[in-house]
Amino acid sequence: MRRLLSLTRLGAMLMKEFNHMRRDRTTLGMMIGVPLIQLILFGYAINTDPKALPTAIYSSESTAYTRSFTAALVNTGYFEIVSQADGDDVDRMLTRGQVQFAVTIPPNFSRDLVLGKRPEILVEADATDPVATGSAISALQQIKATALERDLKGVSGSPREPAPAFDIIVHRRYNPENITQYNIVPGLMGVVLTMTLVMITGLAVTRERERGTMENLLSMPVRPAEVMLGKITPYVIVGYVQAAIILIAAAFLFDVPVEGSIALLSLATIFFMIANLAVGFTFSTIAQNQLQAVQMTFFFFLPSLLLSGFMFPFRGMPQWAQVLGEALPLTHFLRIARGILLKGSGFADIAADILGIIAFLIVAVAIAMSRYRQTLD
Amino acid sequence: MNGAPELASDLAIDVSGLVKIFDERRVVDDFSLQIPKGKIFGFLGPNGSGKTTTLRMLCGLLTPDEGAGTCLGLDLRGQAPLIKRQTGYMTQKFSLYEDLTIRENLEFVARLYEMDRRAERVEEALKDLGLWGRRNQQTGTLSGGWKQRLALTACILHEPRLLLLDEPTAGVDPKARREFWDEIHTLAGKGITVLVSTHYMDEAERCHEIVYIAYGKLLASGTAEEIIENTELYTWRAHGREADRLAGKLRGKDGVASAVAFGAKLHVSGTDEAALEKAIRPYREGHDISWERTSPTLEDVFIHLTAGSKDNFA
């Protein structure tokens, strides 16, 4: 006899929420502005493909070969020689962060080269920020093949041609796991959605309590599901706008590859958004005022940021942190977004992570519904 | 058919022993009330006496800690959603959405009650109220009195059978107040039951019956005349030049419960007839003041009742 949900009443809630949103230009502007600002900060300030990285080079000899090698290094555009120091200094400069790379050319390099002994050049990279060094390191592989091609033409016979005349050993210092570049922009999508969606639903319900309109709303025959759906749905749409802004910027401003299916990403995104909106709704049932709702948002947002793998490589975290991280929807969403955008993952690849988000979603909605009171007690 | 249930169904509100406890204080204590259908009951009591809390319990916004009862024949605890459908509750604090327009607010209410002919009925209501021309104005920009009048319109829009109004006329001008009370009586004539809290004596006198609450406890109920009769209060009225100046001198004297000036008149009341006479005797002779016995007004009675019950929780 009594339905759990009436479409007329749900429609009433929806129209009301859209009207609130329409009138509150500041918040609406912020919802669009936040992703843009974050993108510019994270995207441009943290250049994913930095060039002309400071490099110290130490060579115990100066020959045509070493000069050619140095020139080839500079020509890649990734290295800028800032120092020609001795061995000890190179190490210290790297530690202090004065240079990103330290290159050591071993003694007798030229002689071994000519004798075909394949001498090894050591490149130590400060990989604290692996994104910064990633491209430069891949450029090194190019040099190996081409740097001394011309110089060695007359010296060695053609039989040895396919194998490079020398080797480059790369030591990634300070951060041996090397996370992928382009990590940041897809990840940002999840981060922005988490922050804005949790906060905005948290505020939407608390505002009603603070302004006293909740008393009137509760005195009318509106059911919890209608209030919750009415509050959440408009922000699902806002969330999609945010996601679209980031995706478009990712593709056009930062050349982030879009390998996989956008439709699949959209599907995963809706679960992720509802999970976050439910968290916000739960907070709003606990918070006494809007300030508390904002504080709770950060209480949820910071661990998400730190433990999801957005800030630090997930595999580099201690076991307990990984367990916590697995529970958070952002962790799964980051994997999904990066997987689809960068690796072209299909549904089968991300199914486990979607399940992870759905599990969180079910718990969050259950808590939100059980905490929602139809009275003022 | 036996008589008892029929009798019960004539009551729009039938609650007994309601208790609400906030932070270990019994804000409403053992409150019982029976209101027959189609009657207007005035709900009076000093600030903090528990009027709003009681009204909230009656419309299902607060769960009573003790006690039980029915509204419109529906159980207060188990059938709150059904009570809400047929009840209009007007909050003491304005609680429509200030950022929505006047019309959007009413349409929202109409949708929540799943009314038919929504657009028409909202238009009618706005025209009756005289706000049709301002229908697209944001509600927050209305003056205080107009907000009250709009809130009342919103809570009778769905044609409820029970109206719970919490100080609906606070800040409303005299003409609008008169219209408001005419409207209330018209609604009551159609069988709608009204429980309205107020601090105005003239409004109290326009109710069929009055319920007086202080300190969370029901202190008096009945018609205005009954309440005045049942309170053992004796009152003298002083009239003349500077009669009002006597108030300060009489207050606190033995036998004087209250001394209140009304312009140039003074009402002196007490519960002990002889002691009261003794107290005013010094001022009867040799002063340019005429004294006469009078029956206490409703206000005298309420001030007396309020003084008798100490702390009202502030």
Ligand SMILES: Nc1ncnc2c1ncn2[C@@H]1O[C@H](COP(=O)(O)OP(=O)(O)OP(=O)(O)O)[C@@H](O)[C@H]1O
């Ligand atoms: N949610 C609450 N938590 C704690 N105390 C409350 C709460 N609501 C009301 N009270 C207390 O209950 C008492 C009665 O308040 P109530 O609002 O019912 O009084 P009232 O008769 O409506 O007063 P007024 O005439 O000022 O509107 C007050 O002391 C108030 O402080």
Ligand SMILES: [Mg+2]
């Ligand atoms: Mg009140």
